[in-house]
Amino acid sequence: MQKNKSSVLGKLVLGITGGIAAYKAAELVRLLVKSNIDVQVVMTEAACQFITPVTMQALSGKPVYTGLWDASIPNGMPHIELSRAADAIIIAPASADFMAKLAHGRADDLLSTLCLARDCPLLVAPAMNKQMWDNPATQRNINQLQADGVQILGPDSGEQACGEVGLGRMLEAEDLLYLIEAHLQPKLLKGKKILITAGATLEMIDPVRAITNLSSGKMGYAIAQAAFEMGAEVTLVSGAAALKPPFGVNTISVTSAESMYQAVMQHVAKQDIFIGVAAVADYSPVNASAQKIKKSESSLTIELKPNKDILAQVASLPNAPFCVGFAAETENILEHAEQKRLRKILPLIVANDANDALGSDQNSVTLLDKNGAHPLARAPKIEVARLLLQHIANML
Numbered sequence: 001m002q003k004n005k006s007s008v009l010g011k012l013v014l015g016i017t018g019g020i021a022a023y024k025a026a027e028l029v030r031l032l033v034k035s036n037i038d039v040q041v042v043m044t045e046a047a048c049q050f051i052t053p054v055t056m057q058a059l060s061g062k063p064v065y066t067g068l069w070d071a072s073i074p075n076g077m078p079h080i081e082l083s084r085a086a087d088a089i090i091i092a093p094a095s096a097d098f099m100a101k102l103a104h105g106r107a108d109d110l111l112s113t114l115c116l117a118r119d120c121p122l123l124v125a126p127a128m129n130k131q132m133w134d135n136p137a138t139q140r141n142i143n144q145l146q147a148d149g150v151q152i153l154g155p156d157s158g159e160q161a162c163g164e165v166g167l168g169r170m171l172e173a174e175d176l177l178y179l180i181e182a183h184l185q186p187k188l189l190k191g192k193k194i195l196i197t198a199g200a201t202l203e204m205i206d207p208v209r210a211i212t213n214l215s216s217g218k219m220g221y222a223i224a225q226a227a228f229e230m231g232a233e234v235t236l237v238s239g240a241a242a243l244k245p246p247f248g249v250n251t252i253s254v255t256s257a258e259s260m261y262q263a264v265m266q267h268v269a270k271q272d273i274f275i276g277v278a279a280v281a282d283y284s285p286v287n288a289s290a291q292k293i294k295k296s297e298s299s300l301t302i303e304l305k306p307n308k309d310i311l312a313q314v315a316s317l318p319n320a321p322f323c324v325g326f327a328a329e330t331e332n333i334l335e336h337a338e339q340k341r342l343r344k345i346l347p348l349i350v351a352n353d354a355n356d357a358l359g360s361d362q363n364s365v366t367l368l369d370k371n372g373a374h375p376l377a378r379a380p381k382i383e384v385a386r387l388l389l390q391h392i393a394n395m396l
């Protein structure tokens, strides 16, 4: 199941306003077009002082619109016409002045009128000097735009064109591409509830020592993020993972396999999908010591008891959700994974190489279901997550 490179991922209006960061918009258009996103560029008069419409036309392969009175649009209403086919409008860079206009619903040029008349989401990538960004007026406008449902992308912190250093730089074109692609994901899981486990569990030996494993949590967090982007209501039960909770996801932190089991069982009712990505410790100490165990010259034996298999237990519930497992193996990967799928009675399991996947930002996996093996190309974990969820959506 490879990505179909020829299909258009979405249609965007890219609005460019007056700021030095307008040069980054050229790179953004190049990346968008390369990613099969159809881009219609609209520029303000000030933007044309920083970068020319000719450049943007060459990169987008379409005429660029700058004026409200452009006669080339058939019905003479470019402010309505240009955004009707769009999946979203993105303003990059968005100047402080343009955001002030948006916050007040002003419509005195093509781009601001287009935004006011839109029937699609609006994404804004601010770019300005740090004092302008910090100014209470700008912050008021940002709060207002967020309250109006506008998605603010960035800004970044760093060196600015004026020589000052601080918040206000526009995000790099690659970061914007990533956020736009996320926004354009088809809402294949709209109305679905999905429960995911991620990360490593900690089985305490004493107050300062634990049995754990090398899972980073990156794959599970990527799936949670991708599921949210696809419109699902997501609950993430996370063991140890040094990661920021994904935006829009109900994240519950746990430590041991037992507390992960309890949290999962508490939330599993009414879930449509359960994906066990967590590397759950197979054993835990029979008696964790209440005090730190003192070092001594003699050998130490810790008696271990097996933990509950959370995924197998969820899969065997009466009204079980659609259950998906992960199998991180070091040898005979597909055979071992398929055995696990059958043993735990799962419609789908994701096989990956433990040596390659653990801690990495990329992963190369094979999906195994009753129809056989579906290898996915090695890709960033977020991309693997999207393809996995597409496969699940097709199976539901």
Ligand code: C5P
Residues within 6 Å of the ligand: 197, 257, 275, 276, 277, 278, 279, 280, 281, 282, 307, 308, 309, 310, 311, 312, 324, 325, 326, 327, 328, 340
């Ligand atoms: O540990 P094992 O290789 O059996 O893990 C396979 C799948 O089972 C993974 O999806 C993992 O999250 C899940 N699992 C679980 N509870 C356990 C052990 C594994 O949910 N105690």
